[in-house]
Amino acid sequence: MSKAKTVYQCSACGGQSPKWQGQCPHCGEWNGLLEVVAGTAPRRYASLAASSTVQNLSSISAAETPRHPTGIEELDRVLGGGLVRGAVILIGGDPGIGKSTLLLQALAKVVESRQALYVSGEESAQQIALRAKRLAVESAPIRLLAEIRLESVLATLVQEQPEVVVIDSIQTVYTDSLQSAPGSVAQVRECAAQLTRHAKQHGTTMILVGHVTKEGALAGPRVLEHIVDTVLYFEGDTHSSFRLVRAIKNRFGAVNELGVFAMTDKGLRGVSNPSALFLSQHEEPVAGSCVMVTQEGTRPLLVEVQALVDEAHSPNVRRLGVGLEQNRLAMLLAVLHRHAGIGCFDQDVFVNAVGGVKIAEPAADLAVLLAIVSSLRNKPLPEKLVVFGEVGLAGEVRPVQRGQERLKEAAKLGFTKAIVPKANRPKQAIEGMEIVAVERLEQAVEGCR
Template structure:
């Protein structure tokens, strides 16, 4: 059958489901405007089935008979990258890393491979840049690349054959959206090509023990482009975060079969590439000459790392419809906190514009930021600065109660280490033994927290 006679199908770019006609909503995942017109894949000749069972039944094992052991880690030489990975690369592991264009994905991986190449066999597969472009970047970063091997190729079968023959310990594929397989007729970057190429590379990694790092493009919403199954196939998913106009970058693990999720690494972009930041709390705290209203320091927990982040709020008289705007925080949660403050603490903001910002470009998803956001709003509305050296954390419920946050003592120790002397925290997080250098103000309800704020110097 010729390609001209094949009837087109519509494939979802999110989940990969197919349908014979275009619809506004994908019938598989329910997402709107994701169906793309494609050609169906031609069947293999001779009536051959794509998958045929070989041999008899598989051998069963009892779970208690399997020896459980920690996976050996291969440090990349970049401490913050290793932290996000959970301690380093794992043999046979597949890592998917995504981020906005120009944020530093290729730079970071080139630095990591250059460091690994001094003692291990590595391979950089480039489908987007020529060898000359990568060599120029390595020279600009002053990297030692004498043992770093490079392959500029987008054909999947050739890449697989090279990996089998060269047997590198670590291979980077930059990027998965540029690869194409001869077994499929669709164009590079299509749902079918991305899914098949990722599956073949993952299968090779598990069979040979090669650690494969895939670079993925992201959509305008910030999610990884291609079918959602791509994230399910791999072992680890990392996202680059941060404003490309800022020198600071965050790399966050959103999935990790070998480590903690939501672990982050913090980097600063310099003329010599990405450098790890040993004290990331310093970049998320503004250096004010004097105390200012609307500023509150939050201790947030990112994976196993407590971070101090400044929450800034600006409350001003509305001219027209009041606006609620957040940067780095959940806008829906802000609306809820304003309602709780009104109902339980008598803080009226229905005629005020409310703007809330997490300093440094960090994105905070945990509800333990509620109390810090609430106190920052009260501080700005009353035009009264919070006490110096005060940190805050705690979740606020709809009934006005303040709920505990996980790992409260670790947060307090991090704050004390950085010189903070007071902490307003949930009653349930109050430590049984005092922590040296920090006074704990335990509160149970949001109105109590506002009242304690008025009593503080």
């Protein structure tokens, strides 16, 4: 009997090499080549859609894509308004964070108007029934299939013809056309491609649950994120009851939208006012605290930025940012010294965004610097103050997008004073709010005295 032919496949990108190498020749990943049996798979590369003729773009009628709400407001916000027919959604997150719980709750509401199928590859039917009983949705007419073989799953989809399908998870599904183990790069890529092909041809909304690596990225080949329509990340601290669902990619809506949930004994519950989660309740003003307005998609959120400046007791000072980019913190400290005359070269600086939220936009620059100045001087900022603005290397305060919406959100929550870039000053006064427009960093520092 002839020996099966083997190749070496990269666990990061899926590229193949005839012999082992320390570094993948395709993506440069080190120690990622694993020996696998080379398999042949005829009829694997069918078209994702029926062939069509060439036509002018101007002659195509562009109709608004109809959406079907899931019944969970926060999830609909992240999806762009609801589920789209034929869309493929990939949701990933840490183990035990609540992916299966959220999807089971969503299906329980979806089946009121549409037929849904839950395909489980990780849990038995009894385990899912126990979760449904805990969530009080055991009476929902959800169709359930515990299967990991792709061919059986596709045959069931053709027979049942559901409108919404959940695959939990894509890493457990395998196809007979490949000889590698379930969860390998080839299996994940091939199974995802065939499920996507079925969704596009039959107009089925497909939701794939994906595992994440220890770095927090979605496991499997990067092509998995490219072929789907929407990528959602389930974030949250295991020590906190709050969960965040963020849209990283969305062909049917805005990206970087944020949905906020609270984990309860009855499942996940949407939080209507998430700004309250990220604001600490101090009985009296404290030094080193500054409230900013960040923009998550179309939603403005008020987040408290805390800073602690302490005398360094070692030659190497520390610069630590939690929820903020650390390299940008070092740059902002240099700008503060150069243009405002406030030096922290002999101080340890620690900055934290309250509530575990991650702030990636530069609109947090001004709030971070004012919190640092407040901690260094041990003097609290004015009460009911909100700040936002980008700080440049020349010391200028640059405008940010959606400034009017940020100010209206702050006024709605009772803030009475705002320090904003001059270009973001509203044309019409906002009732009950004093607007201080600044052009330079030193003006903002003086305005907080």
